Amino acid sequence: MIIQKSANPRISNFDLENFSFGNTFIDHMFICEYEDGKWGEPKIMPYGPIGFSPAMMGVNYGQACFEGMKAYKDENDDVFLFRPEKNFSRINKSTSRLAMPEIPKDIFMEGLKTLIDLDRDWIPKGEGMSLYIRPVIFATEEVLKARISNKYMFAIVATPAKSYYAEPVSVKISDHYSRAANGGVGFAKAAGNYAASFYPTKLANEEGFEQVIWTDDIAHEYFEESGTMNVFVRINDTIYTPKTSDKILDGVTRDSFIKLAEKRGIEVVIGDVRVKDVVEAFDNGTLKEVWGVGTAVVTSVFKSLGYQDRLLTLPVLSDEESFALSLKKDLTDIQTNKAEDPFGWRFKVERKILEKA
């Protein structure tokens, strides 16, 4: 791996206590290019622009997908990733469906570890703090033919993060728009899935909702996802979540919540979640909680659901009563090395670059 360190690191001018999420990038980025059927030399270099023309296939034909993951710093300044192998295996499920080349494990993992180690000073510490990491691959060939690209760039960029969506939000159960087709790419973290969701979300925002609960495109009878997250429903003391399919993302946080719930002895039912059953549970007083989970926000608690002309206002639970918040705490305590890790989910990022310096 080529490591080209920044001559003008920006870290000393960055306030780790007070920043906005997503638009300040760590000093370096990782890139590796694919051409002529093979991956080239991996490289860490200063974060910044690379030259692409508007004929780049990635923006013309949308061969582009990504992962979202986080690094956490504990009290001793040790740095941990969370289940990075899940992200590695999933990005190749996405690339496969988008007819893009498989990313080799060593390129993904070594790039990730080396970049995070090098820029570990950028990782903020404390409640809800983390470094948000974005592996992304996109087609870079410049040709105006609607066909599979012959060139790609795999990159990893990262930005300091604090928790957002702190307040419970109001969500709209979609009765017209949808995010995924049967036999489509809904399960992949395909770039196009996100763009497709923005306009319906904007319309929901205008009606006073923060997010959309996506439902099936056939008759809007079943929950699929919420916003860019997997969705959980609690009726009495049982948790329900849709089973993964070609329409539903196999979320790392989703999987972790299921395992943590089972560890607590909570019954989890993975299968169809019918809108009708959720509304019926609301009407008979057994609907306790509905929430979304994902890497970026961990948990987004819903205070109300918009369904057709109704607004279903959910009960307000204490942190202890709430399964959503209890499981969130279980998860973040493991992520930030405040609790035992019986699942072996934490992945320590060793200090290698700095030792050599």
Place this chain on the structure above:
Amino acid sequence: MIIQKSANPRISNFDLENFSFGNTFIDHMFICEYEDGKWGEPKIMPYGPIGFSPAMMGVNYGQACFEGMKAYKDENDDVFLFRPEKNFSRINKSTSRLAMPEIPKDIFMEGLKTLIDLDRDWIPKGEGMSLYIRPVIFATEEVLKARISNKYMFAIVATPAKSYYAEPVSVKISDHYSRAANGGVGFAKAAGNYAASFYPTKLANEEGFEQVIWTDDIAHEYFEESGTMNVFVRINDTIYTPKTSDKILDGVTRDSFIKLAEKRGIEVVIGDVRVKDVVEAFDNGTLKEVWGVGTAVVTSVFKSLGYQDRLLTLPVLSDEESFALSLKKDLTDIQTNKAEDPFGWRFKVERKILEKA
């Protein structure tokens, strides 16, 4: 408009008689950037790379869509566009669904006319020859938040083109994969729609088919599109094509074929095209032709349809017997100024730049 002419034009080294489509670009490109809620100064500049980081939202969240159009040169070296206002209005249908800003008409049309006028020497002449023009807009803000971008680039690039898919092709009627969801973005020329189609097309290629006829994602009972084209079916002497919807592109070539067929007195039925009816027509000998239409290829004639375990081999018709080829000739004769244009479809690109030089 800023016009920055190339100091090193490549046109003199380009062989207009012998070239491959799609990867050689004319000397200039048009760009206009959107930021802070407004469009900036339009600019024509030498074709080439622009700096974007891998955090560019266009490749992360897929806000990107395009148009495909052509310029033709007649015997007198006059240059014509074909129904450019249709492309203008459609790109804004796409931007609207993808929550991107509307492109103003003067930016689109002036950019287009000025660029094509300036690089008119790049337009090849003769049978099937044209300049393929790609207006494209994509999100350029560099931020890792799954939300609507605040910055965009609208660009026009172009490449000399000759007709491809000259030979009749074999296509597979999809019985598993689909390209569009109800309430989704199938009608838009969204970048992500193309990426989603590549893998199913690759699988079809491996089975010996050149393209996929896309069917509805619910039960694969209805034709939607074929490859990246609209699809037409001829049973006896009646033409059938699916009606446009939120899943089906409102193709300029599709619309032109419908109008040209009506002008010839051919009956055109716009509505549901059921797979079952097409197969039944094949079995009773009334299925005469199936073909795709689109700007890039104009017409792609199908020689056979793969349906489940069957291969339906279509009759071989002469150019005169074939509605597909007769209508193709009607269309290209208008496009290339070989025939009267009763519809007012041709749009002459005036010589302005060269006169000043």
